[in-house]
Amino acid sequence: MRIEEVNSIDRRQAGTRLLRVVFEPDGIETFVPAGTTIAKAALAVGCAVEMPCGGMGTCGKCRVEVQEGVSEPDASELRLLSPEALSDGVRLACRTKIERKTTITVPATSRSLVQKILSQGLFRDVHVSPAVSKVYLQLPKPSITDERGEFERLAAGISMYDLEPGIGTKLAQRLPRILRGSDYEVTAVVADSELIAVEPGNTVRRNYGIAFDLGSTTVVGYLIDLNTGHEVAVASAMNAQMAYGDDLVSRINFAMTEPDGLGMLRVTVIDVLNRIIRQLADAQDIDGDSVYEVTLVGNTCMSHIFLGLDVSTLGLSPYVPTIARAMVVCAEEVGLNICPGGHVHVLPNVAGFVGSDLVGVALSTLREDEDHTRLAVDVGTNGEMALIHKGQLYACSAAAGPAFEGARISCGMRGGPGAIDSVKIGDTVEITTVDGRRAIGLCGSGLVDAVAEMLKAGIIDSTGRMLAPDEAGHLPQAVRERLIEVDGSVEFILATEREAARREPITLTQRDIRQLQLAKGSIRAAIETLLHVAGATSEDLYEIVLAGAFGNYIRIESALGIGLLPPIDIERIVPVGNAAGTGAKLALISVRERERASRLAERTEHIELATHPEYESQFMDKMLFPESLGKAAIS
């Protein structure tokens, strides 16, 4: 590897005497022609030096130590380095030229960036090494003694940064005009071994990417500065496909039955993504063309629609995707309004109902090299989850139904203004709403909380049966009064007329409890099946990571109380927010993380629950509420 690189520099500079340079503390050696800057030499051997200003000599970050064999300090160095530093041999790598053989020390503080990714609670160190590189070049102009092709001229300049990109015809068609129009001073943009843009002048500092979490309900975009790895803006929008059905099955039906239904769904989502791109670009006051790369996670159906892939096979068992592995497409081809040659990287799926969104969750919350057994759960209409046990990954998707999103619950609603999000049952019933307004309905986290409290109070038994008013003698008066019978069926009043916005009580029916039981039974049975297949038990679980909005809002005691999650120490259950989106961000700022995503997806064993005997028996069992809790309350 090293030898090849040395040779490649050698060949490019045939006839020039080469100087030996050693980089400490790694002891890497290379040979460069006299006049090469330390920064270029370091890049050539893969020893990246921090250069936020793009090597313009303005930021002073690329400090190295060198005692001899280099050029005299230039004006930038005299300005940015103290006399003491200079006399100690501190120099700027981007300004200092190698004149004789020498040894250079690169201190840790000048090494390639390390970015802490905040995943709502989970911090991880990630090296900022995006697929996109921008390099500023002052190229020699064509002359009678230098008749190289325009691209070869550019490629020779780029090769000094150890990049060897190819070029597509569209950019090649515009290349001579760009070079001549900018007097051969340009910034080349390289991604995945391809030259994707050439811009006049020095635009190295303007280098952005967008990570998308394409949900079936909500689409979130994160604008990332690819030079620093920092998130600089966030924007989100409803997925306008909701107009064609709010669940996946209706959208698949639409795609299959309407003429060009798939095309309509695709255009709809591309429009949403472009709206978010414009919002993000406006927020940072940049042009969409300064966004060079997009990463995208979503469930398998969403990413298939995005790519225009057939979704009919996702609607019928066996649920087979067209493609599981990661796809890279050109922004122009797919219709995203970023740099036309920019790449869109769609993360890999695991199976028809375990999509790249779960891969994103796994990427940001699980490590394949760790010893601990860890479970990541993303609860929505589908409960998707990934388990790592003894280095092996398992994943599945449980059809929980929309109860946790407030649907099919008599007074259910999405989490929003007026949604009851917590319930406390003591001598009386106390509620809170999302924004403190009068209650309108009950959202998913409120539902879990209400049922957990009702269990604890003995209003529900472990089979899910609600007490009739005449069985509730053990309850405090103010609570007992809330148990009412309507048309021969029992209901429990969570918010009285006075507390409710519409002046009608908000109640929980026996049927609502059954819906919750189905949903939580499905998810819990899936967890148990994963553990079973992996040969683990809940006692092996070192941690449960709760991804997504639901995981953020739910009260964990209540989730444990109703038996949604296995009984482990509450400290070991960690909500982490939009872990799928964090995965997309990781894949954007680090090529290594992107490769890791593909490895994770490939190595994950997918468990098909629908036909799994363990799941069936667990489902019957886990629809019940935890015995001890229920019993204790009733007794």
Added chain:
Amino acid sequence: MRIEEVNSIDRRQAGTRLLRVVFEPDGIETFVPAGTTIAKAALAVGCAVEMPCGGMGTCGKCRVEVQEGVSEPDASELRLLSPEALSDGVRLACRTKIERKTTITVPATSRSLVQKILSQGLFRDVHVSPAVSKVYLQLPKPSITDERGEFERLAAGISMYDLEPGIGTKLAQRLPRILRGSDYEVTAVVADSELIAVEPGNTVRRNYGIAFDLGSTTVVGYLIDLNTGHEVAVASAMNAQMAYGDDLVSRINFAMTEPDGLGMLRVTVIDVLNRIIRQLADAQDIDGDSVYEVTLVGNTCMSHIFLGLDVSTLGLSPYVPTIARAMVVCAEEVGLNICPGGHVHVLPNVAGFVGSDLVGVALSTLREDEDHTRLAVDVGTNGEMALIHKGQLYACSAAAGPAFEGARISCGMRGGPGAIDSVKIGDTVEITTVDGRRAIGLCGSGLVDAVAEMLKAGIIDSTGRMLAPDEAGHLPQAVRERLIEVDGSVEFILATEREAARREPITLTQRDIRQLQLAKGSIRAAIETLLHVAGATSEDLYEIVLAGAFGNYIRIESALGIGLLPPIDIERIVPVGNAAGTGAKLALISVRERERASRLAERTEHIELATHPEYESQFMDKMLFPESLGKAAIS
């Protein structure tokens, strides 16, 4: 390499017991699951076995020798192999399955094809190893226990042939329909690590490519069967761009001055190429979609126009191409009517006026590893030539003007019916025409012949001066009478009124002789300059290869007689026909030759003649005719 491959088979077949197989005489070992055919196992280790029928068990070509550990002969083998052969252990690799560990001998006669390429006189052995591979697959159908993605299912099948292709979105969008429509029995077409087509059923035998020689005047296409390397059809057409000017400079001007001039030129040439594609496909009774790859050579301007690249920089010094290296584009993108995903490989250029056509000539006529000094010359409006001396390549382009194509000569014409193509001067003047009809004019080879004979006869001296009639006393009467004076200037009658179709004599003027002197002086000076730069002399020349139509028709004695070529043994001057087209064919049937073309182009030193002092002085000198010959005749 080996170990990786073994591991990759291993991983794909996790859980299956693997059998050790050794391939003799190379001693290559591999491990395969029981039931693998010998052909697949051989492919997996890169030991290609000849299988023209695509492994259908119908051709009987894939004979190997194996004594034990394999399945019993099947019906195909019993039909195609004699009882003696079977008892000697001869088997068909495509039918025989490995059942236990074993050793297999692949005889030389069954090894991958070797195709002799005829380059009009020059034979070369070339391994048929095109970029395109077709493999027939019977895939397991999706089921509840096999929910792999459609592409992953296909890729797993393809991987058994040691291919790991990616897929573009357009093909991915159609993939499920193709697989389901063909009951998962398909032929996959892979080129350059990309899946370019998937076809229902077994279409392995239908596998074609086209090699194009895109000349500024004529376009030739060769249809090649990629399974055998055989040329199965040829078609040619005029380059319809002639309507926009018959020389490059007028076309460049057109592109620069007309609105979308470049686009018009491009469309014109794409139409011509598509017409040839249709002719070739019709000739072989196939669909254009069965053509999976195109290679193309042409001068730098032609290939730039084909790719829609800016040609304005080719019209002004310094003559800089947009791109010199080889380009690969998708047939659909460029508008060629072959398989939509098929690749078009445009061979590399050396410089603005040394294009991929000369690279094609060098590819088919020169070897970089040979010790001999060899010169390849392609004479046209530009005389392009390549020299190899001591392993180093040199190339240049001399602006000869159109004299050799019959233009700017008073009675000049292209070689065609009625063109005088040979002249003999003895006691009288004898001529022949291309087709034996009455003479209409004089083509390039006739011009060279006429002047060589006139020199020999002493009608012209070494400075190119034609004798006045009163200086010609030494000539035979019948010849002397042909020297006439018209308006004070001397002319020589080549064809009398009786011999000429229009009943007017066909003459050669003093001005015509000067035009020829300029043209031949330019080409000969270029040859001398190449030799000079290389540090060689004409005595070092082992061989001169004459490429192109002109080289085929010219009488070599005459070319030597006028000093167009350096004085070397006439046996060492070899006409080779369309060597540029042969280069395109080589690049089509062999990936190695394609890579060699890129190496050749990269390593070739381009000599810019316009400013070369050696060229200037040689040009003055080489406009004169060889001294000895002229003198001898006059004395």
